[in-house]
């Protein structure tokens with residue numbers, strides 16, 4: 524069989540850091556150990572029943588078996604507009620300010636290809652969601668990192684970005700509630716962002732994947748709630764986390780009409796649109812009772828409290844996340860993020876994600892997912908206690 528060589532472009536795609544983690548944990552599972560996997564970001568709960576039911580009904584409609592309209596059904600875009608008005612008091616024009624996406628990841632990877640030319644500069648948070656780098660590579664763009672440090676509440680410090688980088692920057696990724704740090708943005712930070720973006724002609728892409736998940740009654744704010752935000756950027760929302768629909772692949776981009784048009788144009792050439800039944804179920808999720816979302820956030824908060832309080836009790840000085848479903852924990856002295864992850868896997872059969880996999884400023888931390896029951900999280904705390912790392 525001929526072995527066809529991958530294009531030079533594909534060869535520039537970043538290596539999947541977490542593939543080695545999956546392999547290492549797979550070995551420990553194969554040895555027969557009871558592994559607690561806190562390393563991944565896959566929601567563990569099923570999609571709420573009324574959304575599944577909506578899909579079941581929709582599948583029976585013959586009109587949904589045809590091609591869906593290019594750029595998505597009006598009923599879905601109108602549902603998105605109603606959702607943004609209801610949740611954030613943000614007014615969107617369904618025809619020009621909303622693009623339907625095959626999940627948030629697709630939009631995030633498409634955007635650099637839509638807006639950048641070879642050699643253009645993109646500002647990317649470090650630590651950050653690794654898939655931002657995939658789009659940057661496909662666009663052959665140049666990346667500058669914005670460190671997210673604990674002393675700044677994991678918000679980038681714009682004062683530290685040089686004038687020349689700001690002059691070259693065309694695109695900036697932000698993500699709050701933040702993966703991996705669990706930090707939240709403030710209104711003042713978003714105002715500063717709009718000002719910076721306006722001054723330097725930077726398009727802001729706010730990844731709002733964890734938009735529904737804020738703790739202690741603190742609701743995450745939408746970037747589009749900031750005055751002038753639509754002028755400088757877009758927000759990417761996904762149904763994956765809010766409604767446990769990660770497998771369904773549905774999300775949307777909202778905001779600046781020229782950016783929405785660019786996404787739609789690229790997607791005209793790549794796809795037709797999502798399966799109409801998925802679009803119908805997505806509209807149901809956005810428009811029906813949000814009780815399931817309240818219950819989900821309550822569940823994550825309870826898990827967060829079990830984990831964080833448990834770790835504090837055994838002497839690990841950890842901070843509770845403000846939002847998202849991740850905790851970002853400092854590793855004990857003497858370990859790197861990777862050596863500590865390996866240590867936990869080998870000695871406690873617990874998988875966590877080493878911070879270095881999210882960028883160099885992730886060194887010294889591990890990311891722990893809240894995607895298993897309180898009993899399993901308590902079991903993880905008990906296993907860590909036995910290692911006597913903090914006594």
Ligand SMILES: Cc1ncc(COP(=O)(O)O)c(C=O)c1O
Pocket residue numbers: 564625626627628629652698702730732760761762763769773774
């Ligand atoms: C920060 C962040 N953005 C975007 C996504 C993409 O989610 P999806 O492609 O399922 O919409 C994820 C998923 O893990 C994420 O953590």
